[in-house]
Amino acid sequence: MVALGLVVVxxxxxxxxxxxxxxxxxxxxxxxxxxxxxxxxxxxxxLLAVVLTxxxxxxxxxxxxxxxxxxxxxxxxxxTVGLSFLLKGISRFFWGGRGEYLTIPPIVDPAPVFVFGIPxxxxxxxxxxAAILIMLACLLFFRMTLAGKMMQAVAENPLAAYLAxxxxxxxxxxxxxxxxxxxxxxxxxxAPLSLLTPDMGFSLLIKAFAATVLGGLGSVAGxxxxxxxxxxxxxxxxxxxxxxxxxxxxxxxxxxxxxxxxSGLFSAYRLRRA
Amino acid sequence: MPALETRAVSIAYGGVVALDRVDLAVAEGAIHxxxxxxxxxxxxxxxxxxxxxxxxxGDILLNGRSIxxxxxxxxxxSGIRRxxxxxxxxxxMTVLENVMAGMHVKLRAGTLAAAFGLRxxxxxxxxxxxxxxAALAYVGADALADRDGGQLSFGQQRVVEIARxxxxxxxxxxxxxxxxxxxxxxxxxxDALLRRIRDERGVTIVMIEHVIRLVVNVCDRITVxxxxxxxxxxxxDEVTRNAEVVEAYLGSALHAVDSHA
Amino acid sequence: xxxxxxxxxxxxxxxxxxxLVANRYTMFVGNAMLVQIxxxxxxxxxxxHAGLLAFVNGAxxxxxxxxxxxLRDSLHWxxxxxLPAAGLVAMVIGxxxxxxxxxxxxxxxxLATVAFAQFALWAFMHWDAVTGGPSGxxxxxxxxxxxxxxxxxxxxxxxxxxxxxICWLTHNMLRSRIGRAFVAIRESETAAxxxxxxVTRTKTLAYALAALYAGIAGGLFxxxxxxxVPESYDLFQVVFQFAMVVVGGLGSxxxxxxxxxxxxxxxxxLRAFKDLQxxxxxxxxxxxxLFLPGGVAGLLRTRLGWREALHRPVRTR
Numbered sequence: 001m002v003a004l005g006l007v008v009v010x011x012x013x014x015x016x017x018x019x020x021x022x023x024x025x026x027x028x029x030x031x032x033x034x035x036x037x038x039x040x041x042x043x044x045x046x047l048l049a050v051v052l053t054x055x056x057x058x059x060x061x062x063x064x065x066x067x068x069x070x071x072x073x074x075x076x077x078x079x080t081v082g083l084s085f086l087l088k089g090i091s092r093f094f095w096g097g098r099g100e101y102l103t104i105p106p107i108v109d110p111a112p113v114f115v116f117g118i119p120x121x122x123x124x125x126x127x128x129x130a131a132i133l134i135m136l137a138c139l140l141f142f143r144m145t146l147a148g149k150m151m152q153a154v155a156e157n158p159l160a161a162y163l164a165x166x167x168x169x170x171x172x173x174x175x176x177x178x179x180x181x182x183x184x185x186x187x188x189x190x191a192p193l194s195l196l197t198p199d200m201g202f203s204l205l206i207k208a209f210a211a212t213v214l215g216g217l218g219s220v221a222g223x224x225x226x227x228x229x230x231x232x233x234x235x236x237x238x239x240x241x242x243x244x245x246x247x248x249x250x251x252x253x254x255x256x257x258x259x260x261x262x263s264g265l266f267s268a269y270r271l272r273r274a
Numbered sequence: 275m276p277a278l279e280t281r282a283v284s285i286a287y288g289g290v291v292a293l294d295r296v297d298l299a300v301a302e303g304a305i306h307x308x309x310x311x312x313x314x315x316x317x318x319x320x321x322x323x324x325x326x327x328x329x330x331x332g333d334i335l336l337n338g339r340s341i342x343x344x345x346x347x348x349x350x351x352s353g354i355r356r357x358x359x360x361x362x363x364x365x366x367m368t369v370l371e372n373v374m375a376g377m378h379v380k381l382r383a384g385t386l387a388a389a390f391g392l393r394x395x396x397x398x399x400x401x402x403x404x405x406x407x408a409a410l411a412y413v414g415a416d417a418l419a420d421r422d423g424g425q426l427s428f429g430q431q432r433v434v435e436i437a438r439x440x441x442x443x444x445x446x447x448x449x450x451x452x453x454x455x456x457x458x459x460x461x462x463x464x465d466a467l468l469r470r471i472r473d474e475r476g477v478t479i480v481m482i483e484h485v486i487r488l489v490v491n492v493c494d495r496i497t498v499x500x501x502x503x504x505x506x507x508x509x510x511d512e513v514t515r516n517a518e519v520v521e522a523y524l525g526s527a528l529h530a531v532d533s534h535a
Numbered sequence: 536x537x538x539x540x541x542x543x544x545x546x547x548x549x550x551x552x553x554x555l556v557a558n559r560y561t562m563f564v565g566n567a568m569l570v571q572i573x574x575x576x577x578x579x580x581x582x583x584h585a586g587l588l589a590f591v592n593g594a595x596x597x598x599x600x601x602x603x604x605x606l607r608d609s610l611h612w613x614x615x616x617x618l619p620a621a622g623l624v625a626m627v628i629g630x631x632x633x634x635x636x637x638x639x640x641x642x643x644x645x646l647a648t649v650a651f652a653q654f655a656l657w658a659f660m661h662w663d664a665v666t667g668g669p670s671g672x673x674x675x676x677x678x679x680x681x682x683x684x685x686x687x688x689x690x691x692x693x694x695x696x697x698x699x700x701i702c703w704l705t706h707n708m709l710r711s712r713i714g715r716a717f718v719a720i721r722e723s724e725t726a727a728x729x730x731x732x733x734v735t736r737t738k739t740l741a742y743a744l745a746a747l748y749a750g751i752a753g754g755l756f757x758x759x760x761x762x763x764v765p766e767s768y769d770l771f772q773v774v775f776q777f778a779m780v781v782v783g784g785l786g787s788x789x790x791x792x793x794x795x796x797x798x799x800x801x802x803x804x805l806r807a808f809k810d811l812q813x814x815x816x817x818x819x820x821x822x823x824x825l826f827l828p829g830g831v832a833g834l835l836r837t838r839l840g841w842r843e844a845l846h847r848p849v850r851t852r
Contacts (some may be wrong), residue, residue: 063825074588077645078781079824085774085817093814252654324729350731362726366786367718371845375715379731385740388711389704395711399847402712438730 054181058173275338277302277478278323278354278446283332285322292318293329294502300446300495305472305479307493309486311523315502316482317359320448324356325349336446351379355439356448361431365424369415369434372423373406376438409441410434413467428455433464440471446478447471453485461485465492490514498523538841539789539832540706546792547699554688562691563759568799569694570755573701575779575791577748580705582777583785584714585741586721588641590648590773591632594655595746597768599625599753604672604763605665614677614758621754622747629746633739652773659765671764674757686758694755701748706788708744714845717741718786771813775802778816782823784832787843793831 060083276299283296293315300306308316321327323334325346334342341349350356355376363372381402383395410416413433418426426434432452439447453461465488471477483489489496490510498506498519506516513519553565578592603621606612612620632651639647659666666672676686677693684692708714716737719727724734757763775798783794798816805812823830835841 074582074586074641074645075824075828077588077641078777079821081774081777082781082817082820082822082824085771085813086821087817089811089813089815089817093811252650326725326728346725346728347731347733350729356729358726358729362723364718364722364726366722367715367845368842371715371718374846375712375719375727375732376730378712378716378719381712383711385708385713388713389708391707395707396847399711400849403846403849442731 050181057181275302276300276335277304277337278480279335280319280323281333281335283319283322283329283334285318285327285329292502293322295332296499296502296504298497298504300478300480302478303472303476304494305468305481305492307489307496308480308482308499309484309489309496309523310499310505314499316499317450318502319499320356320450320480320482323349324354324448347379353445354448355442355444355446357432357435357439357450357452359450359454361428361435363423363426363431363434363438365422367423368420369410369423369426370403370406370419372434373409373438373441374402376409376441377402377405380442405441406437409437412440412470413437414463429457429460432456433467436467440475440477443475444477446480449479449481449483451482451484453483453488456485461488464488468492537844538839539787539835539843543702543706543789543792546796547695547702550695551692554691559687562687564799564803566691566694566759567756567803568796569691569698570752570759571776571779571795571799572698572792573694573755574749574752574776575783575795576701576705576788577745577752578776579780579783579785579787579791580717580748581741581745583780583787583790584709584717584721585738586717587636587738587741588645588648589633589636589742589745590645590652590770590777591629591742592745592749592776593768593770593773594652595625595629595749596753596756596772596776597655597659597763597765598628599750600757600763600768601659601666601672601753602750603754604674604757607674608672618751618754622751625750625753626743626747629742629749630739633742633746636742637735637738649770652770656765656769659768666765667763669765671762673762674760676761677758690755690759694759697751697755701751702788702792705744709788709843709845710847713737713740718845721786771816774813774816774820778820780830781820782830784830784834784836787830787832787836789835789841789843790830790832797831 060080278298278300280296280298283293284291285293296315296319298319308319310316318327322329323341325341325344325348328343332342333340336349336352336354339352341352341354344352363369364375367375381398383392383398388395407416407419410419413436415430415433415437418430418434423434432455436447436449436452453464456464468479468481469492472479481489481493493510495508496510496513497504498513498516500522505522506513506519508516550565550569554562557565574592574596581587581589581592599621602624603614603617606617606620607614632648636644636647660669662668677690678686682689709717716727716732719730719732720734720737727737728734760767779794779798780791781794782797783792784790801815802812805815827834829836832841832843
């Protein structure tokens with residue numbers, strides 16, 4: 001899902017936001033705060049966290065991306081890398097230091113449910129269902145609705161879109177926001193299942209990269225497929241080869257794919273040369 | 275022997291045929307123009323000749339030697355230099371340094387020699403700077419030598435690019451729309467410059483251009499392209515009277531030429 | 536010498552005089568600055584001059600540190616041999632990584648090199664037999680006998696000499712066809728090739744130099760810290776390194792020097808607050824990129840006209 005958000009942003013801007021992982025992390029932490037400190041209902045927390053991450057993504061577009069739209073690729077990457085660490089540091093400042101891992105009390109009864117004889121936590125099923133729902137929604141959104149098509153138009157050819165009357169800047173801001181919101185939602189969904197730390201953003205980011213690179217950087221469907229593949233490969237590697245390999249399999253995937261077939265499985269964009 | 279020759283060069287991009295068995299022969303020391311509507315494949319032809327793209331079939335010969343399939347920098351080193359439609363001068367370097375960069379391949383001091391400041395590198399720098407100044411003076415831009423490459427007007431950029439292409443004394447010069455955006459007196463200056471390059475240095479020039487008046491005045495032969503194929507070739511006279519050419523491309527442009535004559 | 540070079544020279548003179556007035560802690564900080572200068576110069580060549588956004592330096596820094604430590608420890612090489620060897624090891628690995636990276640551009644390159652950096656970190660952590668795993672390796676201080684200097688003082692001047700040499704060599708290299716070739720590649724590879732510049736070879740050279748400098752810096756850093764641990768070479772280190780060159784000024788030798796000094800100073804000031812450090816360096820990169828794209832050196836260039844020439848001055852005949 002995080003990969004999906006990444007792809008959404010990439011399609012509309014041609015750039016990747018390195019701080020994307022941090023959006024995921026912030027989503028989680030926001031949910032934590034809302035639930036434990038403000039005692040909100042889970043669904044409300046989800047909604048609010050998503051809205052806030054949306055705003056954060058939109059803000060990134062307005063203040064960062066717009067100013068840099070015409071610079072070198074490298075400038076933008078540097079900016080978002082800086083942003084990612086900034087967000088990470090701020091989160092660490094607010095929510096605790098290195099050693100602490102925060103947890104959210106489970107939302108649903110933690111007793112495992114048995115699916116095909118494999119014990120699965122109810123929460124995991126909820127996450128899976130929600131993730132599938134959101135992903136389907138995104139696919140439909142891009143293919144069917146006017147807004148989705150506008151976003152695609154802006155991505156493919158900003159000048160033509162502009163001439164067609166689409167307000168490119170605004171659409172872009174919304175797209176960044178949407179991508180961010182998806183990441184934030186992912187964060188909230190995962191939160192009850194895992195330990196929260198400010199560093200979690202980065203490892204998710206790498207996995208999201210691996211998923212998008214595998215699926216092809218321009219393709220929404222590719223991101224989804226890629227996401228499943230990465231998850232699968234990681235588990236297999238962890239189970240069959242060695243547990244320490246699990247952490248690094250995402251990186252290896254990225255390196256291999258970029259070397260052998262940079263356009264991924266569902267290539268929508270080709271590499272451009274300066 | 276023609277200085278530059280293409281034989282049945284073809285290239286297609288994902289089903290779209292960009293060049294369709296193009297035969298071109300440019301005589302040594304000639305100024306050869308290539309004209310045609312947008313999308314006719316003119317820049318693609320230049321890209322294929324200079325090695326940026328590899329043709330699907332056909333051969334390209336420079337002074338009789340086949341250069342097809344060679345890497346772009348090797349082709350450039352063999353004596354073909356080019357300019358681009360959008361000026362690709364480097365910001366962050368002065369104009370002089372930009373032109374000196376054109377001499378890269380002729381300088382002989384290696385990395386270690388440069389690092390230790392050996393005499394060889396001082397000699398190289400001297401030679402390169404002198405050649406660069408000379409090239410800039412030749413095109414009339416020596417006064418710009420110390421300006422940053424990003425601070426030139428469009429017309430100045432085009433002229434400096436030609437200096438950069440000339441500094442290494444190529445045998446063939448490929449120009450992609452050198453006159454675009456130039457005012458009439460700059461076009462006249464370019465006209466005179468091209469003739470001088472041909473007459474004084476014996477450089478063969480191939481020029482893509484849309485400014486018909488310039489092409490008609492300065493080119494010895496003209497090839498007209500459309501849909502990736504040459505549809506006519508000959509002297510300016512022959513080509514401008516060719517009915518097919520007039521229909522495909524010249525039409526109003528010819529009228530413009532007539533009214534300015 | 537132009538103004539930039541003169542300022543660099545002044546900095547080195549000041550650095551040479553520092554031990555006369557400084558205590559051990561200040562010398563440690565100064566030494567760290569010198570080491571980071573070496574690394575920053577290399578990184579700036581790669582990212583600033585040649586425009587290749589590669590995040591490999593953190594890993595190569597680590598490679599240099601581990602290599603130097605291992606050569607002294609296991610193979611009992613004397614330090615004066617281990618240090619350049621560590622640089623060469625880093626250079627070899629850097630070039631090996633560069634070869635596939637040559638085909639990647641812009642953000643693909645950034646992604647791939649970030650992945651490599653994390654892979655290297657994982658290797659440092661898990662290759663227990665060689666790298667000592669998460670606890671790392673202990674590095675004894677350098678013995679400077681027969682010279683009558685204490686390890687602290689000796690290391691300081693060694694770093695100073697190496698940094699000075701690196702700056703001088705790089706200064707020379709930039710003022711020749713190599714400097715121009717780097718900038719040409721950064722601005723437009725197509726145009727560079729049309730000028731007969733061998734883009735592949737030039738890019739490889741950029742990677743090799745950055746790697747070599749990073750390796751040497753690593754080799755000097757290890758005895759300074761006294762140990763080599765994987766966490767020193769993680770992504771935070773990479774952000775720190777980028778902060779140095781971005782704030783100092785991409786594409787400028789003076790920028791590397793100033794940026795390194797500033798960032799090390801800032802890091803020492805914020806030593807107690809790890810989370811503030813992340814905010815500081817991340818934020819600095821972001822702010823500099825948004826509001827002062829040329830960094831400090833860029834400011835000097837636009838306000839005071841301090842250019843760093845890419846050619847040597849010519850005698851007019």
